[in-house]
Amino acid sequence: MDPVIELDGLEVRFGNRTILNHLKASLTGRSIGLLGPNGAGKSTLINSLLGFHKPTSGTARIFGRDIRTHAREVRSLIGYMPENDAFIANISGVRFVRMMAELAGLPKEHALERAHEAFFYVGLGEVRYRNLGTYSLGMKQAAKLAQAIAHGPKLLFLDEPTNGLDPPARLRMIQLIQEIRDRGDLHLILSSHLLRDVEECCDEVLILKDGNIAAFCNLEEERRANKRFLELETRGEINGNFLSAIEHLGCEAATGAQGRIKLVLPDGLEVRQLYEVAAQQNVQIRRLNHKRDSLEDIFLKAMEAADGRL
Amino acid sequence: MAVYKKTYRPYEGALTSSLGRFLVIPRYAFEDMQKSRFLTIFFFASFIYPLICALIIYVQHNASALGLLGVQGARNLISINVVFFMGMLGWQSMLALFMASFVGPGQVSPDLANNALSLYLARPFSRLEYVLGKMWILMVLMSFMTWVPGLLLFLLEGYLEGWQWMSDNARLASGLFFGAWVWILLLSLMALALSAWVKWKPAAGALMFGVFFVAAGFGVALNGVLRSKWGHLFNISHLIGSVWVQLFEGANKTTNGAVFFRVPEGEELPLWCCWMALGCFCLICFYMLRRKIRGAEVVR
Numbered sequence: 154m155d156p157v158i159e160l161d162g163l164e165v166r167f168g169n170r171t172i173l174n175h176l177k178a179s180l181t182g183r184s185i186g187l188l189g190p191n192g193a194g195k196s197t198l199i200n201s202l203l204g205f206h207k208p209t210s211g212t213a214r215i216f217g218r219d220i221r222t223h224a225r226e227v228r229s230l231i232g233y234m235p236e237n238d239a240f241i242a243n244i245s246g247v248r249f250v251r252m253m254a255e256l257a258g259l260p261k262e263h264a265l266e267r268a269h270e271a272f273f274y275v276g277l278g279e280v281r282y283r284n285l286g287t288y289s290l291g292m293k294q295a296a297k298l299a300q301a302i303a304h305g306p307k308l309l310f311l312d313e314p315t316n317g318l319d320p321p322a323r324l325r326m327i328q329l330i331q332e333i334r335d336r337g338d339l340h341l342i343l344s345s346h347l348l349r350d351v352e353e354c355c356d357e358v359l360i361l362k363d364g365n366i367a368a369f370c371n372l373e374e375e376r377r378a379n380k381r382f383l384e385l386e387t388r389g390e391i392n393g394n395f396l397s398a399i400e401h402l403g404c405e406a407a408t409g410a411q412g413r414i415k416l417v418l419p420d421g422l423e424v425r426q427l428y429e430v431a432a433q434q435n436v437q438i439r440r441l442n443h444k445r446d447s448l449e450d451i452f453l454k455a456m457e458a459a460d461g462r463l
Numbered sequence: 464m465a466v467y468k469k470t471y472r473p474y475e476g477a478l479t480s481s482l483g484r485f486l487v488i489p490r491y492a493f494e495d496m497q498k499s500r501f502l503t504i505f506f507f508a509s510f511i512y513p514l515i516c517a518l519i520i521y522v523q524h525n526a527s528a529l530g531l532l533g534v535q536g537a538r539n540l541i542s543i544n545v546v547f548f549m550g551m552l553g554w555q556s557m558l559a560l561f562m563a564s565f566v567g568p569g570q571v572s573p574d575l576a577n578n579a580l581s582l583y584l585a586r587p588f589s590r591l592e593y594v595l596g597k598m599w600i601l602m603v604l605m606s607f608m609t610w611v612p613g614l615l616l617f618l619l620e621g622y623l624e625g626w627q628w629m630s631d632n633a634r635l636a637s638g639l640f641f642g643a644w645v646w647i648l649l650l651s652l653m654a655l656a657l658s659a660w661v662k663w664k665p666a667a668g669a670l671m672f673g674v675f676f677v678a679a680g681f682g683v684a685l686n687g688v689l690r691s692k693w694g695h696l697f698n699i700s701h702l703i704g705s706v707w708v709q710l711f712e713g714a715n716k717t718t719n720g721a722v723f724f725r726v727p728e729g730e731e732l733p734l735w736c737c738w739m740a741l742g743c744f745c746l747i748c749f750y751m752l753r754r755k756i757r758g759a760e761v762v763r
Binding site: 260 | 472474475479481487488576577581582584586588757
């Protein structure tokens, strides 16, 4: 698969401070999460990819286009939802999005149509003629998303999209992001310090720490791998026949205290078959857990690494 | 009523040319300006002086009108010459300064205050295009206030006087055009630079006048203390006046500038110094804009 973003020794320095330190990675996922504590360099990375900060050395490529030499072309492929409040004063919501779409190159009639569509899509259809200054925080976030998608970008940068949102508004925003992701028309980069947001929306995660790549993992693969690990809790002592029966199915099994069994399931084996074997052996399975190496585990492991590199 | 699908779909239509994309900014700005009654009235009121000038030109060439008024000798009273056109440009340029101080501060500061620059510059749209788009608003308005009526008056006089007059006085037309553009560029750059640095609009507007009058006062004080004429390098109206005299008359100068832009007798600075000072002024404005017009603020 062609990489969406290739970081090729990207280094960004502000004065004597190194903000991004020779980043090297190839991101191919449909939705990529950028994780890291505050000051890790997430926003700087996005700003550098947008051309706001000039790399001190190295470069990055977006869809194969170098950000140093093809900055304008790169920006024509991108939609950007910034972290902070960003809007144009004294202008209605739909006019704002229309103007942004026109600046991205859409003819004015198309821009108007797309602005209306984007506003309805993000759930602000009824307030699209209201002045942006009168919007609540949640509405402003949605309006920022509308301006980011109105011109139909191929890559969407979302910088802390759920910042300051109450739970229902956050849920709506996450659903919108998931819908956009699932349509498959564009790739998205979601920068957040909220693990849950990234876990719910992304299939790849790049974890930054102090300007270095602390971890890079494919969440889909992690999830798939996790599904093959099971922990069973049976009633009473572990029946030896049951163990040999499940090993006969191809499972690797290890017994623990109080009737616990840890299993690695072979490909193609369904959980239902375990229950069938248990029933045949008169074993009662009281609990069955998929072991989950959660994003939190991955993140914490990455943060523990002393120099920020795994 | 249109029904909009609540779904996301990619855009696959044609795109506009990137060359003229900066014109999106002035188009929206002009739409907004029309909502301001004060600015609209001020803009149209600025045509009163050129209309009076047109009337003077017409009456001068209409013997029956002169007879009707009983002022046959008036033709010799007001001459349609370099003083007439430079005077008109002087008045109109002062009105342009007011217009720039009303419109200019509202150009960049709201975008900076609301972090809108990151939205503009995340698109295939450069910093230069942003500045050009914002300047375009001021340049169009001030053009309609200065060289456009000036050239129309020149054409009217040429039409009434004949082709020979036009060819003899072609320098007046070029002086009007280029002289006005020097002023327009200077004002536009200054208005945007101040708008980028001073976020409070009334303060930025007041500072526009401050740069002219306070700097001129400083220059005069400097002249008084040092007993020299070099303090006029801080006096923008002096510099512009010197440049206008050259553009309107070349080496054969008969005037010492226009109203508001007069160069006192004996205190003329070398012309290259005036051009250099104006150039430096523009470079400072460019530098100020370059520091502020960024997609993301760099905290070192």
